[in-house]
Amino acid sequence: MAGKSGRTISATPENVWKKQIFSWEGILVVIFLAVIVLCKLLSPNYTFVNVLREMPKYLTEIFLLFPMAYILMLGEIDISVGSIVCLSATAGCLISNAGVPFGAAAVLTLLVGAACGAVNGLILVKFPELPSMIITLGTQIVFRGIAEIVLGSGGSVSPTNMDGYRMIAGKIGPFPYIFFLVIISAVIFAVVSAKMKYGRSLYAIGSNRRTAFYSGIRVNKVIFIAYTLMGLFAGIAGLFLTSATYAANTTTGKGFEMDAIAMAVFGGIATTGGKGRMVGGVISAFIIICLRIGLGQINMNSQLILVIIGILLICAVLLPNITGSLRLKKRD
Amino acid sequence: MSEYVLELKGITKIFPGVKALNQVRFQLRPGEVHALMGENGAGKSTFIKVITGVHRPEEGEIFLEGRKVEFKGPRDAQAAGIAAVYQHPTSYPDLTVTENIFMNHEIKKRGMIQWKEMNREAQKYLDQLDADFKSTAEMGTLSVAQQQMVEIAKAVSTHAKIVILDEPTAALTANESEKLYRIVDKLKDEGVSIIFISHRFEDMYRLATRVTVFRDSQYIGTYEVDKITNADLIRQMVGREISDLYPKPEVKFGKELFRIERFTRTGYFKDVSISVKAGEIVGLTGLVGAGRTEVMEAVCGITGFDEGRVFLEGKEMRIKNPTDAGAAGIILLPEDRQKTGLIMSWGLGRNVTLPILDKFIHKGLIDEKEERSLAKQLLEDVDTKAVTVFDPASSLSGGNQQKVVVAKALAQDNMKVVIMDEPTKGVDVGAKAEIYQIMGELAQKGYAIIMISSEMPEIIGMCDRVYVMCSGRVTGELPRAELAQEKILEYAMEKSAGKEATA
Numbered sequence: 025m026a027g028k029s030g031r032t033i034s035a036t037p038e039n040v041w042k043k044q045i046f047s048w049e050g051i052l053v054v055i056f057l058a059v060i061v062l063c064k065l066l067s068p069n070y071t072f073v074n075v076l077r078e079m080p081k082y083l084t085e086i087f088l089l090f091p092m093a094y095i096l097m098l099g100e101i102d103i104s105v106g107s108i109v110c111l112s113a114t115a116g117c118l119i120s121n122a123g124v125p126f127g128a129a130a131v132l133t134l135l136v137g138a139a140c141g142a143v144n145g146l147i148l149v150k151f152p153e154l155p156s157m158i159i160t161l162g163t164q165i166v167f168r169g170i171a172e173i174v175l176g177s178g179g180s181v182s183p184t185n186m187d188g189y190r191m192i193a194g195k196i197g198p199f200p201y202i203f204f205l206v207i208i209s210a211v212i213f214a215v216v217s218a219k220m221k222y223g224r225s226l227y228a229i230g231s232n233r234r235t236a237f238y239s240g241i242r243v244n245k246v247i248f249i250a251y252t253l254m255g256l257f258a259g260i261a262g263l264f265l266t267s268a269t270y271a272a273n274t275t276t277g278k279g280f281e282m283d284a285i286a287m288a289v290f291g292g293i294a295t296t297g298g299k300g301r302m303v304g305g306v307i308s309a310f311i312i313i314c315l316r317i318g319l320g321q322i323n324m325n326s327q328l329i330l331v332i333i334g335i336l337l338i339c340a341v342l343l344p345n346i347t348g349s350l351r352l353k354k355r356d
Numbered sequence: 357m358s359e360y361v362l363e364l365k366g367i368t369k370i371f372p373g374v375k376a377l378n379q380v381r382f383q384l385r386p387g388e389v390h391a392l393m394g395e396n397g398a399g400k401s402t403f404i405k406v407i408t409g410v411h412r413p414e415e416g417e418i419f420l421e422g423r424k425v426e427f428k429g430p431r432d433a434q435a436a437g438i439a440a441v442y443q444h445p446t447s448y449p450d451l452t453v454t455e456n457i458f459m460n461h462e463i464k465k466r467g468m469i470q471w472k473e474m475n476r477e478a479q480k481y482l483d484q485l486d487a488d489f490k491s492t493a494e495m496g497t498l499s500v501a502q503q504q505m506v507e508i509a510k511a512v513s514t515h516a517k518i519v520i521l522d523e524p525t526a527a528l529t530a531n532e533s534e535k536l537y538r539i540v541d542k543l544k545d546e547g548v549s550i551i552f553i554s555h556r557f558e559d560m561y562r563l564a565t566r567v568t569v570f571r572d573s574q575y576i577g578t579y580e581v582d583k584i585t586n587a588d589l590i591r592q593m594v595g596r597e598i599s600d601l602y603p604k605p606e607v608k609f610g611k612e613l614f615r616i617e618r619f620t621r622t623g624y625f626k627d628v629s630i631s632v633k634a635g636e637i638v639g640l641t642g643l644v645g646a647g648r649t650e651v652m653e654a655v656c657g658i659t660g661f662d663e664g665r666v667f668l669e670g671k672e673m674r675i676k677n678p679t680d681a682g683a684a685g686i687i688l689l690p691e692d693r694q695k696t697g698l699i700m701s702w703g704l705g706r707n708v709t710l711p712i713l714d715k716f717i718h719k720g721l722i723d724e725k726e727e728r729s730l731a732k733q734l735l736e737d738v739d740t741k742a743v744t745v746f747d748p749a750s751s752l753s754g755g756n757q758q759k760v761v762v763a764k765a766l767a768q769d770n771m772k773v774v775i776m777d778e779p780t781k782g783v784d785v786g787a788k789a790e791i792y793q794i795m796g797e798l799a800q801k802g803y804a805i806i807m808i809s810s811e812m813p814e815i816i817g818m819c820d821r822v823y824v825m826c827s828g829r830v831t832g833e834l835p836r837a838e839l840a841q842e843k844i845l846e847y848a849m850e851k852s853a854g855k856e857a858t859a
Contacts, residue, residue: 298699
């Protein structure tokens, strides 16, 4: 073609291993190991089996991390998920108590969640000029409001037939079922975001929505799917939360959205969109869970644990900025 | 008194890893308009920032009216009477014109801002420049041209002796540019010295008496505008010979490939019909705001429209979104590379392959090796100046970014119709020639090409046929033989006071 200068452009990636180790995910692995060592020093009960035993009640939140990471990659946010967990858990209990077999009740729980997510997605796609923060703040109130109306004055409902719920809380050896489900989901979400067209579209939209649209990416479809997935996984979390706590009440899932966002951001997935990797989110989720379990074992005040995790999060977000400005200063 | 109001000697500016300026010199005479030209990345912008005190050079001396000065920051340069007007006005859109003009040097009495007096003063400056808006207007409601005028008024209000205009005409239409020329003439008559940066040769011929050329961070030479030929100047800027800037090939047209009929969107355009044959380059010109881009974006499904039909190879197409347009082979190269053309933070390779990801999918996964090697091929085909396919798009110059946009279009091998929106805007002359070359080759291969452009020379140089738009309507159609600037302008302004698309 035109005026060829014979210039060649390299298409060989740099040394991959070196890049991996010095990436944010590499640092997270180091932090993860440090947390394990620290907890082990603090608590004699901090053994593999004990940690696994305590894990299920924390693992439900990781279900929210996966689709939340996608939504953040899109440069959007969803703060209604805690309410979706509450509404779907409540609906699940009521459906089950109405005599519906557990299998069907479980599926309906997930569908309620997915429907809530689809509502968020639909509003966002139809009114792209509205910020997702405000829309999901609205639905956060609406979804929890509906759950509170349904729950009535008691404010709580327990499944009368616990058999099904007990079954999904089962274990294979020391590993609870939910652990396997989390790992399988993590792998699928990671592969989709890193290797598939849907994942590439997420990053494209998060980096520059208009260019993505001009390039033929189906922006609305991608956003709608992400929010519906978010709802579906909130439903899954609702189901497993019921199995762990034997009830759904008006405070079920409160604050879950912030935990999911914190895990993702700590994992390097920026709220501005287009950045970060699923792997980082998953590692950071396990860092936070293992730290919570360890500090819980030495009977640390649970509010204090929250303070520590909050400080850790701020440090994690600041770290790249601090090192960045140091580098700039040196160059100047 | 020295012969020069401003003189710079042996200026060297080093950024980490690069010498942005290498022993550069420059002399500005009192009351002259001095053009500064060179390709993107030649060091013009850095040089301007040295003059305005934004950057401090590692080596070199600056003399103002023969006295040696040292600028510690932009404030020093301002105080010395140097003002710069940038291509994209850096103003406060929510404030009034008055507030923008008097920003940082408000008229105060006992600490109170004197609004009435300031408004009156501002209006006085605007009147001097023949502005058609009031000093109390909100900045954000003005056009780019009007905002630029405010910036110039601001320079005048600080009693600047040296005014620097950085690509002021890049975003202006032909008659807005003409207005700017008159303002520059006026400033010159008042004894202000002007440094003028532009990629447009018309600007230089119209305004400047002398021209200084930079290339690869170095000073190449200073010439009298009357005494240097266009070809010589281009050779100095590019460092090689460009025999023909508009390499228009002779192409035998095929059948009609693409036709739009009676495209209408209330408030934007009305009854626009355009047809293109295979191998034909059709221009779509008119003043900025005439509705050219809007029509083509509607055709490609980016925005909606009220009425209109699209025919491709005689078959009517339904295009609801850009995905449909891409699938049909109608490819738009958008005007704004940074906002709609490329993802600036991404590597070049991924940018190029974004519309064609389906090609690399095996069992649901993207084959990245295959993706990279195709991207490499496409980027080399358009001769992109880059080291690897991983280089972020933001690291390239405007011209090379445009080549990446072209590569991204070429990646779509079902392409039949190419719509290029201002393909050489902000592109230096070397890259321009290459883009025209590619355009010619595409025509030879039998694609139908539509070029939206405000630049007369490229419309006249490259097009087989031209549609002229004004206020949302096609007001004229000219074959190549009848292409002339006066005629095009006549059509472009014909009905500006008459019927509008909104009517």
